[in-house]
Amino acid sequence: MTGRPPRLGLRENLAQFVLLVAVNALVGGMYGQERTVLPLLAETEFGLTRYSGVLTFILAFGATKAVANYAAGALSDRFGRKPVLVGGWLIALPVPLLLMWAPSWGWVIAANVLLGLNQGLTWSTTVVMKIDLVGPARRGLAMGLNEAAGYVAVAATALATGYIAARAGLRPEPFFLGVAFAALGLGLSTLLVRETRDHARLEAANHVGRADGRHAHLHAGLPSRQILAQVSYREPALSAASHAGMVNNLMDGVAWGLLPLLFARAGLPVAQIGVLAALYPAVWGFGQLATGALSDRTGRKPLIVTGQFLQAAALALVAIGDSFPVWAVAVVLLGAGTALVYPTLLATIGDVAHPAWRARAVGVYRLWRDGGFVVGALVAGLIADAYGLTAAVWAVAALTTASGIGVAVRMYETHTPVPGRSR
Template sequence: MNPHRDTTPVGAGRRDGEHREAARGARRPVPVPWALAGLSLSMLLSSLGTSIANVGLPTLARAFDASFQQIQWVVLAYLLAITTLIVGAGRLGDLFGRRRLLLGGVLLFTAASALCGAAPSLPWLIAARAVQGLGAAVMMALTMAFVGETVPKERTGRAMGLLGTMSAVGTALGPSLGGALIAGLGWRSMFLVSVPLGLLTLLLAHRFLPADRQREPGAARPGFDRVGTLLLALTLAAYALAMTVGHGGFGPLSLALLVAAAAGAGLFVRVEARTASPLVALATLRDPVLGAGLAMSALVSTVMMATLVVGPFHLSRSLGLDAALVGLVLSVGPLVAALSGVPAGRGTDRFGTRRTTLTGLAAMAAGCALLTLLPATLGVWGYVLPIAVVTAGYALFQTANNTAVMAEVRPDQRGVVSGLLNLSRNLGLVTGASVMGAVFAFASAAADVATASPGATATGMRTTFAVAAVAICLALALAWKLAPEPPAPPAAPAGRG
């Protein structure tokens, strides 16, 4: 039985709802296009914040006279804040109102963007980026949760596809927009550009998102699990740091952090089992749809990170492309994802989540296999075409998986489940950067992959995507076994046929 499913009898629920609406007045109808515009901008801003700073790291290193190890915290602070706080942000939205918390998150993100642009020193910039990441965690956790309140159920897939498109646009736009702003206006402009966009998002969200539901008179407010939230944040921070501080290697510090993360996870489970109002109910995680959805999301995101880790080295070392062409080829993936999002949503609404999930994963597996098997003599097209297949499959999978997981979630759990979905994706990206990078370095058999021979780099690329194909096959097996079957067609009336 799905623990998210509302088991209240339909007729009773409708009658109770009518009485409650009559008691407090009908809620204002939601103008769906404008509400989706605000949610889309929220998704675009949070993904833009992730990608736009990467291109500016060399400029920031010169501006603050800092080493790479120091300057990388401009990116890490943002990612760590999102990863550690996104589930807690989703739960807070469920308890205290998603609309007001989303407005607060957008306002915080916008103010932190201004602080980043005004930063007088590197520590100031890193601290402002952490605050910006907190705002982004709220935005990412609650944007998907709002779909169930603003869009008719039969159009949920299209809305999820649109949000996926905006996330891909933000990821693709970040490097090019950041580079242009740095060249024309200086590094501060790549943070300040988010201020007017944030204000527009705040205006749309305030004007068009549905008001928070009023709590029933006399109903007790569930408590917020502070201990569980702190434990989960520390556990996720330890894991994320273990995957990033070693730059693809696993030294003593990385191993110690992994041990701390494992211990933290065990302690978190014990605390949640004994808490009256847990951050994440353990029964929720035992739901097969949610469990399979989170596991598949993590596996697929790990594979997608391989394209970003391995792609630049293969294109520059194996194929001999200059930096400009490498950037152009790498933009193909996000462009395909952006173009595939809305069609993927329509396909999900028409054919169902299970069929679309399986189709997307099969396409990803085929693309990874092509990258493993196609010879390097095919040149750029031997890389671009399989990557396009992988990315289009990813768009199908992500839209269908998000729709399947969120479809049966109780309204009071949408925030935390949305946070878990985004967390699984972030953990997959963090894991992919480390694990797939280590596989690539090992298969290339070079002390430094940046100076490896073209043949060694090509071997490393093929081996890495062979591992990626295995990961996608695991996700396919999960989807086949655990994803919900489509509903059976109604039986024909007696006496017919």
């Protein structure tokens, strides 16, 4: 630590903010190493023929990530942000090694339990740390940059592993990238990242509630069980964001686990499947560079509703498509819709939650959001087994449409422009 008192603002904390962007890119790379290769491994090397069986790795990942998200919020409020971040990277170290040499599918599931813990602890903590640093004026921009870094890295790694697999095979070479990401992430987090909890305390000390008194009941001393209730079902904006996040990741789980199989069934080569697997998070990632900041100017709700309807339309196009060009357009639209939704939901949580318990609120939101992987793996897997891959995609499109309607009806606008946004 430098000994200087903390100051809020992007410019005032630029060096640490950029460092945390880089760290979150490495977090995304750990996730991206699986996006192209693992669904194909399930069938070709491990002989899994039922879609519900293939999706067990996503179920394991989503369940542990959801729990880790919740734990990350509570632990970072109690012990600080940096210890949680470093702990998450320590858990990541065995993941690529297990994926390289797994003798059975059970080992792959074990690797995804560890990956879920890594993603929950590290990604949640980088979210909280960036919100801590920038203060209320640039929250949408901060979340856009954070999520852009993570998902551009997901896309780049998915593309790279697809090309590596096309040339060298599905294992072990594609997972060499994961070894490098884990080592670099641990090193940067341990040696260079600084604690940000004092920034949250500074904001809490100067916190001013909404002029309309809407958040008066969300005071600094709210206990954890009340935070869980408010974010899950009581507070309209917080709970609407949580449920929209769950549907978003339900959709993402299908894109991760089933769409590569759908494309393979149509006869696309591994390299083209890798391109499609990368296009979706690439558009999602780069799009967030604009959408996070846009939500600071236009508000959160319009972007969330528009994004969910665009996601549903993209899934419908996937379902009716039958060629690489059509699917390329569909995944680009899917990425654009997700770019509108993803950082804006996080910014909504930051808008409403009191700084004193914001980390725990982010943890509860991400518990719900990543629980969508579990629901998606179960529901979509069973539908795909019974009625086929296309039916599963249509079902998720319908759920996404319903979620967009729910946000339109229930969520109020949470963002009020704050003086000093030029910071």
